[in-house]
Amino acid sequence: MKEDRVTRKQFAALILVSQLSPLLRLLPQTAVSFSGRAAWLSAVPALLPAALLRLGMESWRRYMRPGEGMGGLLLRWLGPVAGRAVLALYALWFLVYGGFILRSGAERLVSTIYPSSGQGMFAAVTIALCLVVALGPLRAAARTAVIMRTVLLAALGAVLILSVPNMDAKRLLPIGWREAASALPGALPLASVCGVGGCFVFLSGYAEEPKNARWFLGHILLLLALGGAICAAVVSVFGSALAATLTYPFFIMIRSISLGDLVPRIEAVVIAVWVGADFMLCSMLLRCAHEAIRAIFRLPDPDELPMTSLGGGRFLLWLEAAAVFAASLFFEKPPWELRLWSDRYIPLASDCVLYGGFLLLWLVTIPRRKKEKSKG
Amino acid sequence: MKRLLFILYVLLPAAFLSGCGASLAADRHDVERLLLIQTMGLDSRGDGVEMSVSTGLGAEDAPALVMSAPASGIEDAIARLQNYSPENQLFYAHVQYLLLGEEAARRELGHVIEWVDRSPTLRMDTNMLVVRGSARDAVVDTSEQSTDITQRLESMDRQARSTGWTVYTLREIAAALAEGNGALCLTIGTAPTDGNVFTEEMGSDAVVPVGYAMLGQEGLVDFLSPEESLGAEIITGDPTGLLITVAGSTLEILDCSVSVVPRFAPDGQPSGAHIRCTLQAGMLEKARDGAMNPEEMDAALSRTVSRWVSDALARSQAAGCDCLGIRDAVLTSSRDMALWEERWPELFPGLSLSAAVEGQVDRSYDLAQ
Structure with a gap:
């Protein structure tokens, strides 16, 4: 079906860049409020659920027909009615989540950098750019993600290195059994961040077949190491008690970095990280929603039509972008309430839909999988 | 035609991304119109505060702009100070020293930490000093034609650090307090230079470290000798x-x-x-x-x-x-x-x-x- 497929490396970059959005939104404040000074260890227990989710996703992949994707698989396994209902639910979630990403990204940018500006304009410009990405072929987005991954990881790495003079390792210690145990609840936000990668199973039909199921392990380890490093850096700079009370501790840490008199402030770097990651995640959620809707209406592959074409159901992408923008208006809430959505409701809903939903689907489809296995 | 429309569509967002439109970024200001505040002093005044600021010496040794405004709160004080400088925009992103007068250190410390956390410009790593007496006096009385409070503080800072004193930042103080500990903060006083300095600057006060202040959860507790x-x-x-x-x-x-x-x-x-x-x-x-x-x-x-x-x-x-x-x-x-x-x-x-x-x-x- 797709001759010029997204390579596994590009696909991994696409997932990683998108996951940086919830990573930077949730960390370190949620992990620190759950785990205190042991937040930097939360990455260890988060590895298990993250790896299991991805392993489950990869196991599904084996049952997909060439170029089929998750949508087609669910329709085949659950039947046209139940399959369509499940796909509609997932599409709805992707659109709502995309709306939330738009709004929370705009709020963060406005409250930290442009206090006199409106959030609506940021949201409108971002969704317009996301629509351009979603209209284009996925491989173009994936190639962009490879470049963005390098830039974003370099920026984050530079920030962590430049923060070293302000760090005090004593703030990370001592870690006894009690503190080690308290790292467990801090794993929840990290596992939630990793769970966002689950959305990409809807796009896996566009990607190359993996040689084995272990390809994603390095990518998960990198993401968790990054999460652990961000928590460690912030806790060692502010202490866990202060980090838990600050609004955006990672950003405040970056605001204090200067390269002597040459570059007194480098906040622009983190803005690039925030905006880039939010933009990529929102674009991909738009695309995932379209994949689910495409399967429901059995529409052709959007990558096989010109970018400007509205045929083959591509006009739906415009409507989906409008729906994401409309969803972002729903999240037009006071900052304290948006924070509550950001830290609690959205991660919880995301975990239910991705971890819970996939687990349920996995259980429901056991007989079907056994049947397909016996067929060979 | 479709292609042309599409290109226009792609270019449209660029018009909004330049960041120069006054309607989009209302806090945009030309660099030459910015007055960089380098020292900020805060005092408690009845139910409100008094904020004193100094811009530091300008280019070609232009004298520092020193201003002070009583107000109901910090943001109100900032707005009032801005009124005193209609031509230029006061810019607080490069504040190096935050001075708290004795009374402000007693009553406003937690409030100041919270305010800096919310502030889109001020840094948590700003050096914080408690002033014996009033921060206004320290900012105003030490400034003159060829030197100002920032220059004096920088000199005092270098001297204090090289002679073993520690100038704590707001971050270090806030972190210690958040952990449930107390914190130390270097205290400064002003000393008249009359009769000791025989140049045209004679008359303004010098800034000297006089020990540490003990800060608790509620604010200034006491001074150490x-x-x-x-x-x-x-x-x-x-x-x-x-x-x-x-x-x-x-x-x-x-x-x-x-x-x-x-x-x-x-x-x-x-x-x-x-x-x-x-x-x-x-x-x-x-x-x-x-x-x-x-x-x-x-x-x-x-x-x-x-x-x-x-x-x-x-x-x-x-x-x-x-x-x-x-x-x-x-x-x-x-x-x-x-x-x-x-x-x-x-x-x-x-x-x-x-x-x-x-x-x-x-x-x-x-x-x-």
């Missing part, structure tokens, strides 16, 4: 370079290692702490009335510093403000850290704290044997 401040610096900071006077001789601390040994009652409850300090000092200037022999000098150093440290401990304990890091040292050695952490405020005043200093004076080759 200069000698207690030396004791506090020896326990908590890196006192290398600190100048001390022992038996009429001036010594410079060359090396210092401190260990806090916690003590526990049989039931596991923290009962006290013993501070052991090993000090190496170099003699810079002998006492004019003849120096002691090396052994006597070592003993005098140990005795004197031990008294300073003990006094600092006693003051901090009496004030109920653990600004010397005793809590962390004791609790990290405890098996029931979390249990004692909760009870620390009630435990601290009753703890038995002691100090022992072992001093050695170097550069003693010319001392009488």
Whole structure:
């Protein structure tokens, strides 16, 4: 079906860049409020659920027909009615989540950098750019993600290195059994961040077949190491008690970095990280929603039509972008309430839909999988 | 046509991304119109505050702009100050020093920390100093044609750091307070230069460090005396370079290692702490009335510093403000850290704290044997 497929490396970059959005939104404040000074260890227990989710996703992949994707698989396994209902639910979630990403990204940018500006304009410009990405072929987005991954990881790495003079390792210690145990609840936000990668199973039909199921392990380890490093850096700079009370501790840490008199402030770097990651995640959620809707209406592959074409159901992408923008208006809430959505409701809903939903689907489809296995 | 429309569509967002449209970025200002505030002073005034700011010396030694405004709150003060400078935009992203007057340190500390957290411009790593008296006086009285408070603070900062004092940042203070500890903050005073400086700047005040302020959860608790401040610096900071006077001789601390040994009652409850300090000092200037022999000098150093440290401990304990890091040292050695952490405020005043200093004076080759 797709001759010029997204390579596994590009696909991994696409997932990683998108996951940086919830990573930077949730960390370190949620992990620190759950785990205190042991937040930097939360990455260890988060590895298990993250790896299991991805392993489950990869196991599904084996049952997909060439170029089929998750949508087609669910329709085949659950039947046209139940399959369509499940796909509609997932599409709805992707659109709502995309709306939330738009709004929370705009709020963060406005409250930290442009206090006199409106959030609506940021949201409108971002969704317009996301629509351009979603209209284009996925491989173009994936190639962009490879470049963005390098830039974003370099920026984050530079920030962590430049923060070293302000760090005090004593703030990370001592870690006894009690503190080690308290790292467990801090794993929840990290596992939630990793769970966002689950959305990409809807796009896996566009990607190359993996040689084995272990390809994603390095990518998960990198993401968790990054999460652990961000928590460690912030806790060692502010202490866990202060980090838990600050609004955006990672950003405040970056605001204090200067390269002597040459570059007194480098906040622009983190803005690039925030905006880039939010933009990529929102674009991909738009695309995932379209994949689910495409399967429901059995529409052709959007990558096989010109970018400007509205045929083959591509006009739906415009409507989906409008729906994401409309969803972002729903999240037009006071900052304290948006924070509550950001830290609690959205991660919880995301975990239910991705971890819970996939687990349920996995259980429901056991007989079907056994049947397909016996067929060979 | 479709292609052309599409290109226009793609280019459309670029018009909004330049960041220069006044309607999109209302806080955009031309660089040449920005006045960079470098020192900010805050005082409590009745139900409100008074904010004093200094821009620092401008290009080609243009005099600093020094302003002060009473207001109902910090943001109100900022708005009022802006009214005094209609041509230029006051820009607070490069504030180097935040001065709190005595009363503001007592009443506004928590409020200031919260405000900086919310502020899109100010840094948590801004140096914070408590002023003996009013911050307004410090900002206004030390500024003149060719020098201003920022320049004086920078000079004092360099001098203080090289002579062993620690200038704490707002972040360090906020972190210590958030952990439930107290915090130290360098206190400055102003000293008239009349009769001592014989140039055209004569008349403005100099800025000098006068010791540490003890900050608790509610704000300023008390000031340590200069000698207690030396004791506090020896326990908590890196006192290398600190100048001390022992038996009429001036010594410079060359090396210092401190260990806090916690003590526990049989039931596991923290009962006290013993501070052991090993000090190496170099003699810079002998006492004019003849120096002691090396052994006597070592003993005098140990005795004197031990008294300073003990006094600092006693003051901090009496004030109920653990600004010397005793809590962390004791609790990290405890098996029931979390249990004692909760009870620390009630435990601290009753703890038995002691100090022992072992001093050695170097550069003693010319001392009488």
